[in-house]
Amino acid sequence: MEAQQNSAPGRVLVVGAGPAGCAAARVLAEAGWSVVLADQHPVGRDKVCGDGLIPDAHAALARLGLLQAVMAEAxxxxxxxxxxxxxxxxxxxxxxxxxPRRRLDELLNRHAQAAGAAFVQARLERVLEDAQGRVCGAVLKQGAAALELHCDWLILATGAVPKALQAAGLCERHTxxxxxxxxxxxxxxxxxxxxxxxxxxxxxxxxxxxxxxxxxxxxxxxxxxxxxxxxxxxxxxxxxxxxxxxxxxxxxxxxxxxxxxxxxxxxxxxxxxxxLRCSLKGARFTRPGLLVAGEAAGSTYSFTCEGIGKAMETGILAAEALQAAGGDAAVRQRYEAALQALRPRFAMYERANSVNAHxxxxxxxxxxxxxxxxxxxxxxxxxxxxxxxxxxxxxxxxxxxxxx
Structure with missing residues (x-):
């Protein structure tokens, strides 16, 4: 399989149906991409979280066209x-x-499906690579059955547990x-x-x-x-x-x-x-054919542990990087640059974490x-x-x- 070389819609597999994965799936499906959204839990999964939606989450939900629906229930x-x-x-x-995250994640998932994303309940087993070592899909497990899906791009939005990052060879911090x-x-x-x-x-x-x-x-x-x-x-x-x-x-x-x-x-x-994984640390953000978004990339703030808004923002940034013109290297460079632009704010939250210690x-x-x-x-x-x-x-x- 050849890498996507321009902004024409392609096939994307998003693993992880939390805020980051659903945000990426929604933006790409809305733009005409063929999107499969996979998660090991059914729609409406629970997630240990404070459930607080602060202004950055409101901004991301507005960008996704979901703010009004969320606020009607929140x-x-x-x-x-x-x-x-x-x-x-x-x-x-x-x-x-x-x-509550159970309801928020359900609304986000349904919103992505409404734009055309297909949801599959399955967990990541391993990534697939072509002859050049570029990621070109993944093997998912549904009970005892294995499901092999091929794609132009894989987005990992699998949260704080490092197993998927390890399977993709991108984990730099296990704890x-x-x-x-x-x-x-x-x-x-x-x-x-x-x-x-x-x-x-x-x-x-x-x-x-x-x-x-x-x-x-x-x-x-x-x-x-x-x-x-x-x-x-x-x-x-x-x-x-x-x-x-x-x-x-x-x-x-x-x-x-x-x-x-x-x-x-x-x-x-x-x-x-x-x-929780914080401060945009603990994982490489990309490899050929693959982008990491959300808490898997460390999108949660230190000090306050707020992460819903920034997770959605990284998912949107991943989708926007894929939509822009260019080949594999250009997409990865664009996405990594977008995350690097967020680093100063994450660093400031790390400094503010001294309040918790003192x-x-x-x-x-x-x-x-x-x-x-x-x-x-x-x-x-x-x-x-x-x-x-x-x-x-x-x-x-x-x-x-x-x-x-």
């Missing part, structure tokens, strides 16, 4: 409530929402960047009392943080997460001395609204944990945010991607907190 949220170790709080304004634990609590009595995306820092949950996000139908997403959770030695490492369940319990004990939520509400199912920094920023409209505006700018989060806690940024 719980709108007007603020992020930042709570410091000493109980100080500042509400940062922004256009946000909460929708995750972060881990998180979340549960759903049905507590209709607390609707209206917890209205913000509440993010809580304290010594009790150091070096992580806790959260409560209000979802639709009186269901709240509650969880705790830790960034930089694993050591990394030449791509391999082990989990640090972190007990996520103990961290979650400490968060509930420390933060009265969390304790009240679990006291009054009903936990739906079990608490579930998951790995919660007193949160106290300082919250204190000034309550007193200074300029500081609050810069915090809102972090949400809207007009302000770099690392600038708030740099030496210069901390100095400005006192002299503005």
């Amino acid at each position: 719980q709108p949220v007007a603020h992020v409530g930042c709570v410091g170790p000493r109980g100080g709080r500042v509400d940062v304004p922004g256009s946000m929402a909460v929708l 995750p960047s972060a881990v998180a634990l979340r549960g759903y609590v049905h507590a209709p009595a607390l609707v209206g009392q917890i209205r913000a995306l509440e993010v809580v820092w304290s010594q009790a949950v150091r070096p992580g943080y806790g959260w409560i996000f209000p979802g639709p139908g009186g269901v709240f997403n509650i969880g705790a997460g830790v960034v930089d959770s694993h050591s990394d030695l030449q791509g391999k490492g082990s989990k640090k001395d972190i007990n996520l369940r103990a961290l979650f319990d400490a968060f509930v004990q420390h933060y009265p609204p969390a304790a009240e939520l679990l006291r009054q509400g009903q936990l739906q199912g079990e608490l579930k944990g998951a790995p 919660p007193w920094l949160a106290d300082l920023v919250i204190w000034r945010g309550k007193k200074s409209p300029k500081v609050l505006a810069r915090m809102a700018g972090v949400l809207n991607e007009t302000t770099n989060p690392g600038n708030l806690i740099s030496f210069k940024g901390l100095s400005r907190l006192f002299f503005e």
